[in-house]
Structure formats: C-alpha cells, structure tokens
Amino acid sequence: MESLNNSFRKLPQYPNKVIQFGEGNFLRAFIDWQIQQMNKQGLFKGGVQVVQPLPTGRVKELDAQDDLYTVLLEGILDGKKVQSHEIIESINGTVNPYTEYDKYMALAEDDNIEVIFSNTTEAGIAFDENDTLDKIKQGEKSSYPAKLTALLYHRFELGKKGFHIIPCELINHNGDALKKTILQYADLWNLGEDFVNWINNDNEFYSTLVDRIVPGYPRDRAKDLEAEWGYKDQNMVKTEPFLIFVIEGNKDIEKVLPLKEAGINLVVTDDMQPYRNRKVSILNGPHTTMSPIGRLAGLETVGQVMADRDFYRFIDDEMHKEIIPVVPLPKDELESYAKGIQERFENPYVKHQLSALALNSISKYRARLLPNYKRYYEKYGKLPKRMTLALAAYLWIYNGKSEFDINDTADIVAGFEKIKGTDDYIHAALSNPDFWGKDLTKIPGLEDLVTKYYNEIGNKGTRQIVQEINAEE
Ligand SMILES: NC(=O)c1ccc[n+]([C@@H]2O[C@H](COP(=O)([O-])OP(=O)(O)OC[C@H]3O[C@@H](n4cnc5c(N)ncnc54)[C@H](O)[C@@H]3O)[C@@H](O)[C@H]2O)c1
Ligand SMILES: O=P(O)(O)OC[C@@H](O)[C@@H](O)[C@H](O)[C@H](O)CO
Known part of the structure; x- marks a missing residue:
C-alpha cells in the first residue's frame, strides 16, 4: 500500500498565505x-507553511507524505452521528528553523x-533572556516568541507590511501575552524604537479561545482505517466534529479569514472573556470534578462516567x-452550551482518560x-x-x-511532600x-465538610457518597 503523496491532491496548490508555528495534532485538526474547508469552497485560496517550534518534531514525517494527512471526524453533533474522513491539503510545506535558517x-x-497562527502548548509563549538573534541563526534552541521576533525583525527591515498574529495557546489573553514577549525581546536585543512602532502599528495581535477535543492518532484502529482507505497515513488525526473558534479583535479579520462564510463556528468579538468563562466552567470544571471521584470508584474514561x-x-x-446558576452569563446560553458538552462527553x-485529565490537578481545581x-x-x-x-x-489522592x-x-509536589501523612x-x-x-x-x-468527605472516602468510597448526594436534592 502506498503512503499519501501529491498524487492524492484534488485542490490547486494555492500560494502561501499562512505561517503556522506548531505541527501538533490540535493545529492540524483545527x-x-x-483552511481546507475555506479552500474547498474557493473562499481563501491560500496554503500554510508549518514551522516546527522545537528542535525535534514531526515535520519530517509530514514531508514524507508531501504534507498530506487525513482528519477523521467522529462524534455526535446536534444529536446526529458524524463519522467521516478527509485528506487535508492545506499545508504547502514545512520549515525546521533550527536547520533551515535561510528558508x-x-x-x-x-x-x-x-x-500567523500558533499553538506551542501553554509552555510555548515564554521569554528566555539567554536567547539571541545570533543563536537563532546558528540553529540553537530558542523560544517560540524569540524565533517569531527574529522573523518579524527581518520583515520590518525589508519595509514590508505586518501580519495578523493569532495565537491559539490555551492561556488567557494569549495575543497580549505573545505581543508583550515580542516587545521584551525587542528591548533585550536593542532592536530600536522604529521596530517597536512597527510591531505596535503594522501588526494586529488577537487573543483567542479554541475549543475542539482532538484525541490525535487513532492507534488502536489505524491499520484498519488504512486498509479501508487504501493508503498509508502515519499522520492521521482524529477529532470530534464540534469546534468553536473565538477571536477577540478587529472584525476585519472575518474578511481576511472567511471562515464564517465557509460555515465554520467562528465568533469575532471585542471581549472573549465570557466565552472563556463558559468553557472553563462548564467543560473543564466537570472534567476536573469527575477525574478524582470517578477514578476512585474504578472508572477510567469520561465516557464511562x-x-x-x-x-x-x-x-x-x-x-x-x-x-x-453562578456563572455570570445569560442562563439560556449556558444551558445550550451544557447540552452540547454532555453530547461531547458521551x-x-x-x-x-480520566488519568489524562489529572495532570496538574491542583492548578486546574484552582x-x-x-x-x-x-x-x-x-x-x-x-x-x-x-x-x-x-x-x-x-x-485523598495527594x-x-x-x-x-x-x-x-x-x-x-514539594508542598504536599512536606505535609503528607501528618495529623494536621x-x-x-x-x-x-x-x-x-x-x-x-x-x-x-x-x-469540616472536606474532612467529613475525606473520612467517608476511606470508609465507604466515592460511589456511595455520590449516591447519597444524588438522593439529597
Ligand atoms: N488535543 C486537544 O483536545 C486540545 C484541545 C484544545 C487545546 N489543546 C491544547 O493544544 C496544545 C497542543 O496540543 P496537541 O494535541 O496539538 O499536542 P501535540 O503534542 O500534538 O503538539 C504539541 C505542539 O507544541 C509544540 N511544543 C510543545 N512544547 C513546546 C514548547 N515548550 N515551546 C514551543 N513549542 C512547544 C510541539 O513542537 C508541537 O508542535 C496543548 O497545550 C493542549 O492543551 C488541545
Ligand atoms: O488539556 P487539559 O489537560 O488542560 O484539560 C483537559 C480537558 O479539559 C481539555 O483538554 C478539553 O478537552 C479541551 O480543552 C477541549 O477544547
């Protein structure tokens, strides 16, 4: 069986219109x-150059398939079962900035x-005072904002227009955070006032909220899927059908990215905070509750819960x-979002995995x-x-x-080590x-209530406590 390659392309090869920092599952499925949906309808006519943010990554694997891969949509959307797959042709090429500086x-x-889009995880938008322009040129490790500053500075020196910069990292006010870090590098590297003005006036930074559950490579079924599709694909990625893309900033972005016209659930707003509160409260909040209680009762997945x-x-x-009842947003909106969340959890x-949700539990609870x-x-x-x-x-777990x-x-971990096993x-x-x-x-x-439940977890287990709370109201 042959691997995906250019002979599978159906769309014209459009010019580059997008730089994307990150080659991970989320960006490829989101x-x-x-972009594929816009291109299929002739609305965007643009391709993506993917930049690998870390020295090690997946761009070689993408290139081995001429940057084609399959997205598998599986789930329930608006009460209907969705199960489909599509070869994504959006990526024109990739760049490893550590080995291909000129490119x-x-x-x-x-x-x-x-x-410019990015998703370099919550750890990616970071400032490192040891980064220098010269180190980037030599291919040494540097942060994502450092590499982006180097690229922007070159663009500025050429006297060209700036970019729409749209980070998708799951941190609050990600656009502001990225801009602030770039300005820190401009200062550290003495890039001058004109460059700072160009960053401020010629580039538009947007903050975003992204929401789509992307489990990634379907390891358990990949071979069967390849047999069914008739080609090999080491970069296939599975996602739920639901998505929402909230962009905070100038409405003109809707013209640059005609996503709405393409039928995508895009919201452009001057305040994304309510959307963030809604998602963090109703999606991530119950995830954070079900993880320890469900696991202590022997359950393993959100679906089992x-x-x-x-x-x-x-x-x-x-x-x-x-x-x-306590989230400060219109109740009917919250109820309708919650209905969708239940569909997504099911x-x-x-x-x-409930265990995957448990990573960094204390800050998530907070x-x-x-x-x-x-x-x-x-x-x-x-x-x-x-x-x-x-x-x-x-x-109990900690x-x-x-x-x-x-x-x-x-x-x-160190904080809990100090108090673990003590009477207090x-x-x-x-x-x-x-x-x-x-x-x-x-x-x-x-x-008092935490102590009561803590003792009961030892005496009767979380399932019985859950049953008792259910019976109370
Ligand atoms: N998978 C999901 O369901 C989902 C949904 C919404 C948001 N997210 C968030 O998106 C992010 C990426 O998820 P993914 O599923 O694509 O993961 P992934 O492991 O497939 O990709 C991670 C990407 O981040 C880059 N990266 C990792 N650490 C970095 C660092 N310190 N500096 C710069 N780049 C770094 C990697 O090079 C890679 O491109 C995560 O933070 C996740 O919380 C994921
Ligand atoms: O990715 P985490 O570990 O920060 O949070 C776990 C889930 O709540 C999260 O991944 C959601 O599924 C995602 O935020 C949906 O868009």
Whole structure:
C-alpha cells in the first residue's frame, strides 16, 4: 500500500498565505482543517507553511507524505452521528528553523503571507533572556516568541507590511501575552524604537479561545482505517466534529479569514472573556470534578462516567445546580452550551482518560472550579457539595491514599511532600495559599465538610457518597 503523496491532491496548490508555528495534532485538526474547508469552497485560496517550534518534531514525517494527512471526524453533533474522513491539503510545506535558517527567513520576504497562527502548548509563549538573534541563526534552541521576533525583525527591515498574529495557546489573553514577549525581546536585543512602532502599528495581535477535543492518532484502529482507505497515513488525526473558534479583535479579520462564510463556528468579538468563562466552567470544571471521584470508584474514561447512572446524575447536577446558576452569563446560553458538552462527553468514539485529565490537578481545581465555588457560597450562603467532594478526593489522592501517581508541578509536589501523612494534613493543605491562591479554611464550614468527605472516602468510597448526594436534592 502506498503512503499519501501529491498524487492524492484534488485542490490547486494555492500560494502561501499562512505561517503556522506548531505541527501538533490540535493545529492540524483545527486550523488546517478549517483552511481546507475555506479552500474547498474557493473562499481563501491560500496554503500554510508549518514551522516546527522545537528542535525535534514531526515535520519530517509530514514531508514524507508531501504534507498530506487525513482528519477523521467522529462524534455526535446536534444529536446526529458524524463519522467521516478527509485528506487535508492545506499545508504547502514545512520549515525546521533550527536547520533551515535561510528558508525560515524567506517566509518574512513572502508578500502573500498575511496570517500567523500558533499553538506551542501553554509552555510555548515564554521569554528566555539567554536567547539571541545570533543563536537563532546558528540553529540553537530558542523560544517560540524569540524565533517569531527574529522573523518579524527581518520583515520590518525589508519595509514590508505586518501580519495578523493569532495565537491559539490555551492561556488567557494569549495575543497580549505573545505581543508583550515580542516587545521584551525587542528591548533585550536593542532592536530600536522604529521596530517597536512597527510591531505596535503594522501588526494586529488577537487573543483567542479554541475549543475542539482532538484525541490525535487513532492507534488502536489505524491499520484498519488504512486498509479501508487504501493508503498509508502515519499522520492521521482524529477529532470530534464540534469546534468553536473565538477571536477577540478587529472584525476585519472575518474578511481576511472567511471562515464564517465557509460555515465554520467562528465568533469575532471585542471581549472573549465570557466565552472563556463558559468553557472553563462548564467543560473543564466537570472534567476536573469527575477525574478524582470517578477514578476512585474504578472508572477510567469520561465516557464511562457519562454511561454510569450515579455519576451521570452527579455531574449533571453539578453543571445545572452548582455551576450554571453562578456563572455570570445569560442562563439560556449556558444551558445550550451544557447540552452540547454532555453530547461531547458521551462521544462513543473518544476514549478520554480520566488519568489524562489529572495532570496538574491542583492548578486546574484552582482555575476551573474555585471561582464558581466562591460565587456559589456568596450567592447561597452554603457550600457546593459536589465541588467539595472533588476537593476532598484530590486531598485523598495527594496524601498518597490511592494507587494513582501524582502528576503535578515540582512546587506543588514539594508542598504536599512536606505535609503528607501528618495529623494536621487536611488543615495544612487547605490553608496553603500556594495551592489555592488563598487560605480555603477561611470559607466557613469548608474544612469540616472536606474532612467529613475525606473520612467517608476511606470508609465507604466515592460511589456511595455520590449516591447519597444524588438522593439529597
Ligand atoms: N488535543 C486537544 O483536545 C486540545 C484541545 C484544545 C487545546 N489543546 C491544547 O493544544 C496544545 C497542543 O496540543 P496537541 O494535541 O496539538 O499536542 P501535540 O503534542 O500534538 O503538539 C504539541 C505542539 O507544541 C509544540 N511544543 C510543545 N512544547 C513546546 C514548547 N515548550 N515551546 C514551543 N513549542 C512547544 C510541539 O513542537 C508541537 O508542535 C496543548 O497545550 C493542549 O492543551 C488541545
Ligand atoms: O488539556 P487539559 O489537560 O488542560 O484539560 C483537559 C480537558 O479539559 C481539555 O483538554 C478539553 O478537552 C479541551 O480543552 C477541549 O477544547
């Protein structure tokens, strides 16, 4: 069987219009998939040059297939089953900036290129004072913003127009963060006031919120899929059909990227914060609750939680009784988003591991549940039981009471090591502002309820507690 190659292309090879930092699963199933939808309808007529942000990566594998790969859409959308696949032809070529410096700089010289996308994970938008222009030229390791600054500086020196710069990293105000880091490099490297003015006036930075669950390479079924499709594809990527792309900034971006016209769920707004709050509260919040409670009851995936009568009810109640009433957004919008989330959690084609959700649990609890916990207490003068049980379950796991590994940042792990196994463990954990941003024992009744649930986890297990909470209201 032959691998994907140029003979599989059906669309014309369009000129480069986009630079994309990152060759990961998410961008290929999100940005490049959307560009394919525009190109198929003759709305964009542009291709992508993919820049590999780290010295090691997947651009060689992409090139081995002439940059073609398959996106597999599987899930339920608006109550209907979706199962389809498509060869994505959006990528024109790739650049490894560590070994192809001149080719990388040539991207700055291309007048057709208007847009820069990136997703370099939450760790990617970073400043390193040891980065220099010379190191980048020599192919030494440097941060993504350092490499981008080098590219922008070359473009500026050529007297060319700037770009629309649209980062997709899942950090709040990602556009502002990227711009700030570029300006830090401009200062560190003494690139001059004119360059700073060009960054500020000739380039448009956008903040975004991206949402699509992309499990990636379908390892368990890849061979069968290849046999069915009649070609080999080491870069296939599986995604759910749902997506939302929220861009904060100038509406003109809709003309540059006619995504709406292509039927894509794009929202251009002057304030993306409500969309972020909605997603973090209703999608990531219940993920953060179900992970410890479900795992302690022997469940392994989000799908299993949703298929389990006790746990489905518990998560449904958390969404509708503890979260939605306190998120400061219109209730009907939240309810309709929550309906979609349940469909997405129940996706029979996605096996989303509860253990994968557990990475960096403490900061996730703090960012995804605690704000609504506080709002709930302020609004009702009582404690949200389901979120409290999740907190007790995390304390149980972080005290080494389960067989689960702790995957958290070094400072959190060290903080728990100091108090693990002590008589005062629960109080010490809850009162440490390094974990939660504040002393949680100051919330009246919280310590008592966490202690009650913590002890019950040992005595009767999370399933029985879940059943009891379900029966209460
Ligand atoms: N997969 C999903 O369902 C999903 C959904 C929404 C958002 N996200 C987020 O998107 C990001 C990427 O996910 P993915 O599934 O594409 O992962 P992936 O492992 O397939 O790709 C990761 C990409 O990030 C780059 N990268 C990693 N660390 C970096 C660093 N320190 N500096 C610069 N670049 C770096 C890699 O080179 C690669 O291009 C993650 O942060 C994830 O939280 C993922
Ligand atoms: O990727 P994480 O570990 O930050 O969070 C786990 C999930 O909540 C997350 O991946 C969602 O599935 C994703 O944010 C959907 O867009």
